[in-house]
Amino acid sequence: MQEAMQITDEVQFLDASKVKVTRSAFEELIVKLPDGETHTSVEAVRTFPLTDSNKYIALLDSEGEELGIIQDIKQLSRNSEKVLASELQKRYFMPKITKIHALEGQFGVTRWDVETNRGPVQFGLRTRYDVVTLDSGRVFIKDADGNRYEIENYHRLDATSFALLETQM
Amino acid sequence: MHGMRPGSSVRREFFRKSPSNGHPAFEKQADEELTTMEEMPEELENRAQALLANGEEIKVAISTDLQFDGTYGKDWVIATDKRLIAFNQNSTPQHQLREISLSSVEAVEIVEMHGNNILKVRMPENAVEVARYSRRVSPKFDLATPELATLVSEANPNAEQEAPHRPQGSGKNKDKCETCGHPIPRWSGVCVNCVEKRKLIFRLIRYAYPFWHVAAPALALMMLIRFVSLYPTYLSKEVVDNVLVPAERAVVGATVTQTGAEIPPPTWGHLSGIVDGIAEWMTLPVAGSWGHLVTLILLMVGFNFFTMSASAVRGYMMAWVGQNITRRLRNETYEHLNALSLDFYNDRDTGNLMSRITEDVARLRDFIANGLQDLIGDSLTLIFICALMFNENWRLALWTLIPLPCLIFFTIFFGQKMSKVFSVLWKRYADISSILASTIPGVRVVKAFARERYEINRFSEQTYQVFQGEMNAAKLWTLYRPIMEFIIFSGSILIWLVGGSQIFGGALTLGQLMMFHGLMGRFFRPVYTLCQMNERFIRAATSADRVFEIMDTPPSVADRKEAVELSNIRGAVEFKDVYFSYDTEKNALNGISFGAEPGEMIGLVGHSGAGKSTLINLITRFYDPNEGTIKIDGHDTQQVKLKALRQQIGVVLQDPFLFQGSIADNIGYSKPGASRHEIIAAAKAANAHNFIVKFPDGYDTMVGERGTRVSGGERQRISIARAILKNPRILILDEATSSVDTETESNIQEALERLVRGRTVFAIAHRLSTLKYADRLVVLKNGKIDEIGTHEELLAKEGTYASLCEKQTELSKIRAW
Secondary structure, eight states, X not given: OOOOOOGGGGOOOOOGGGOEEEXXXXXXXXXXXXXXXXXEEEEEEESSTTTOXXXXXXXXXTTSOEXXXXXXXXXXXXXXXXXXXXXXXXXOOOOBEEEEEEEEEEXXXXXXXXEETTEEEEEEESOGGGEEEOTTSOEEEEOTTSOEEEESOGGGSOHHHHHHHHTTO | OOOOOHHHHHHHHHHHTSOSSSOGGGOOOOOOOOOSBOOOOHHHHHHXXXXXXXXXXXXXXXXXXXOTTSOBOOOEEEEESSEEEEEETTSSXXXXXXXEEGGGOOEEEEEEOSSEEEEEEEOSSOEEEEEXXXXXXXXXXXXXXXHHHHHHHHHOTTSOOOOOOOOSSOSOOTTBOTTTOOBOOXXXXXXXXXXXXXXXXXXXXXXXXXXXXXXXXXXXXXXXXXXXXXXXXXXXXXXXXXXIHHXXXXXXXXXXXXXXXXXXXXXXXXXXXXXXXXXXXXXXXXXXXXXXXXXXXXXXXXXXXXXXXXHHHHHHHHHHHHHHHHHHHHHHHHHHHHHSOHHHHXXXXXXXXXXXXXXXXXXXXXXXXXXXXXXXXXXXXXXXXXXXXXXXXHHHHHHHTTTHHHHHHHHHHHHHHHHHHHHHHHHHHHHHHHHHHHHTTTHHHHHHTTOHHHHHHHHHHHHHHXXXXXHHHHHXXXXXXXXXXXXXXXXXHHIIIIIHHHHHHTSSOHHHHHHHHHHHHTTHHHHHHHHHHHHHHHHHHHXXXXXXXHHHOOOSSOOOTTOBOOOSXXXXXXXXXXXXXXXXXXXXXXXXXXXEOTTOEEEEEOSTTSSHHHHHHHHTXXXXXXXXXXXXXXXXXXXXXXXXXXXXEEEXXXXXXXXXXXXXXXXXXXXXXXXXXXXXXXXXXXXOHHHHHHSTTGGGOEESTTSOOOOHHHHHHHHHHHHHHHOOXXXXXXXXXXXXXXXXXXXXHHHHXXXXXXXXXXXXXXXXXXXXXXXXEEEEETTEEEEEEOHHHHHHHTSHHHHXXXXXXXXXXXXXX
């Protein structure tokens, strides 16, 4: 009788300390893998972009084939981490909403006037289902154009913002 | 009478059996006791006994409910260990007893037909039909047939040994009430005839009990409000009689006679002391008319203010109680719903169950929080009003109450008409929805066959039905309002007439007349609500029954008391003589016996309806077998804790279900607390990782009804990841690859190959290629094992499997072109 599979054997993470990430003159990532192979124009993808943004980063080659997964970018060398972190910062744009000035509309179609950590912005939503709340109090918002916003913890919003947000949850 | 058909006399006889009093059509038909030894009529017994030899004993005596010509009536089948006697009263010229020697019988059979069955006895040369019966008594015959077969095999050793095997007590007949035999409405699942209203209401009140510390004060407050709210009407009498009239007289008297008319000293009625006190405190002139008036008006305002604010407080309190009851009822119902077994869900549709938890519970809340309070409050109000009236002037009070019976009659009359009209209307609206629900998703078919006009006409016909229904309702409404208003008006006319004449006689004051008018105006609402109470009561009771039915149904598959845990199993599964039937009519499994070694992959093959899925449902214990046992590592599954059992089993279904939530949540569903590492690993093993990473939100992508659309093959791979993560010893693949295209199938195949390693696997597949890794194949046919063996063995056998294979190869050739 064969032994049943050991589930965690199914994925091998990259040995991050031996991975080198640099940026090319074309503003693309160059990754040197532990086996010494070097790949240009590598794409870095967050596998858990919403819930764990700096862990389990998948590196894809120019063909979209996965080179491997880095479990935690902190395992990388200082320089590589910096490059990868800035690349991810660029790739994923999701402002954090700190204050809601106004929120109006009906039937789920709403206009928001908010303050974010990247400055003030106004946007519109197509349905109320584009507001997703996690148990922890985090809220993800996707606007009509496909832009994303988050609220780290809606319980910590000021009373006015909270009252406005509550109408959408 | 002429032209009477010969059959009609028999039919009349049938009807005569029902009691002539009451409703013959709804005669209570309690379930006859299931016995194979019924009491025979004396005459029949004597005739039968005469045929028997000495010491011969009657072993079976059962009656039918049909005769051979298809009319209702009682025939009998009697059996001893030597002979079978069929009593057939329908045959001419006279009631006939047919005798069959058991030693000549080869087999006893039940021939199942449309709506009725026939019991047949097969002999070497011929066969005799001995009884014809409807489905109502078929349980009895199912019970008797094996007994007959036993008697036959004792008398005739050459007889066919295998009796028609029918499991007993399987499935419940939910079309008819078990206690009264009344048909049960499909939408409700509750016998309308048997709802014990009073009991249910008491049970409901128990749900309010934990909140009595709020409910009781609210009730007390309500009584106070009802009482106090009548006081301004009483005060108005004081204003007229003791302030306005004397004042007017004084003014008129002064102008007419120019002499100071005497102003009677003010009387304050019941509140004399208080009013004097307040007036004194406010330094208002007690005897002065103006101050008196202001004081009384202030009192009115005060009472009114109290009533309003107290009502608000009471309303909030009752809302709290009501919502708490709702929440508790909903949670308890849902909890029990989760405990219930699959057979419960099979009998009922989702919408029905959902509406019980949402609508019925809300209706119950309304009844407990508002209905019961209204009952008490309105009764009290009526009593208060009557008391006030009779206290003032009992003659006039009697006159005032004359329109009351009319009021009650019309309210009830219209109420009943209205509920009929509205239930029809409700049904018609539902029909509109069902037209929409079928044509909107089916729009491609409608357009493809150019049937738009037909659908539009159908819809228009339905909207016309609704229009008519609404107009019927409007007819009632528009009639109802004026009639009610007229009745109330006639009451006030009576007050004017009788009260006026009493004023002439000096028996009544103007203030009292005013007060009667005021009270009359307050009479209507309580009477109305009380008249509606009965209907509210019935509705609440029905709702309560629907909710309590869920709570009272015991799960058919539940942990036994002595159930044991199951840990670290090897995965050996053994079926032994397993019989199972979803209903009482047809066996889904007919004596299945085979074993699977640990780590063995068993492919289940057969036509649809052969019992493949049923077999799997029994392994997971979604159902328990009616007979026989299923053992896992030697443990009878029925003796094992459900949770422990299901922890060892992983399932991948044909149409995988994704819950509302992220992909990571959905994969982790099978293993609470699974790490991200494990989730990614499981997804990789299931060939799901690559497409998941391509979603912008990766593993955080929301899926489910409102989430990102995920294709069938992707859903399937997520559900395989779910099964892989659980790492079960026993794995079930129910058509895991049938709904995807060939390329995705090979992707999934690859994942499955990894998944099945080292586990006991039961796989169902229509595409036999899916089963190429199976160690053994079990071919099922009509709930029995037809063939069993490896692919090569079965091909060599040239049986069912071989022919199935051949057909599929031919098909795939065609496909390849």
